[in-house]
Amino acid sequence: xxxxxxxxxxxxxxxxxxxxxxxxxxxxxxxxxxxxxxxxxxxxxxxxxxxxxxxxxxxxxxxxxxxxxxxxxxxxxxxxxxxxxxxxxxxxxxxxxxxxxxxxxxxxxxxxxxxxxxxxxxxxxxxxxxxxxxxxxx
Ligand SMILES: O=C(CO)COP(=O)(O)O
Numbered sequence: 001x002x003x004x005x006x007x008x009x010x011x012x013x014x015x016x017x018x019x020x021x022x023x024x025x026x027x028x029x030x031x032x033x034x035x036x037x038x039x040x041x042x043x044x045x046x047x048x049x050x051x052x053x054x055x056x057x058x059x060x061x062x063x064x065x066x067x068x069x070x071x072x073x074x075x076x077x078x079x080x081x082x083x084x085x086x087x088x089x090x091x092x093x094x095x096x097x098x099x100x101x102x103x104x105x106x107x108x109x110x111x112x113x114x115x116x117x118x119x120x121x122x123x124x125x126x127x128x129x130x131x132x133x134x135x136x137x138x
Contacts, residue, residue, distance in 0.1 A: 001073040001119065004063045005033040005041060006055065006094075008085065011078035012037065014109050016044045018076070022116045023047060029119075032066070034059030060090040067097045074119060075105040076112045102126050 007015035038051035106112035
């Protein structure tokens with residue numbers, strides 16, 4: 001499965017803790033991240049992560065492009081709900097696209113935990129259930 005990891009600055013310590021706690025699950029998947037998020041997670045865990053641009057420089061849009069190609073299976077996006085972001089339209093576009101393509105997305109650590117445990121338990125059947133077998137891919 002392809003997993004995207006993204007966190008605003010105030011949430012980076014949280015995403016590092018989540019990625020550290022669940023690194024054995026994450027390690028079994030293809031990981032993507034926006035620039036600085038990918039850096040802090042790989043520094044802390046050694047996980048291999050494909051890093052896109054930093055969010056304000058287009059990273060959210062690069063993740064969005066994969067979503068729009070049905071190439072993203074799960075997203076953890078720890079948004080900072082207390083700070084305005086200069087690239088808010090990109091953030092909203094990513095959230096919108098994840099709903100367009102029914103991709104599970106966690107916007108806080110609690111949901112991230114449930115999604116990762118659900119992934120490990122093999123619960124990710126949404127493509128088959130919603131769209132039928134033809135769109136299922138690894
Ligand atoms: O801004 C972001 C998401 O909107 C995250 O970008 P960085 O991972 O580069 O900090």
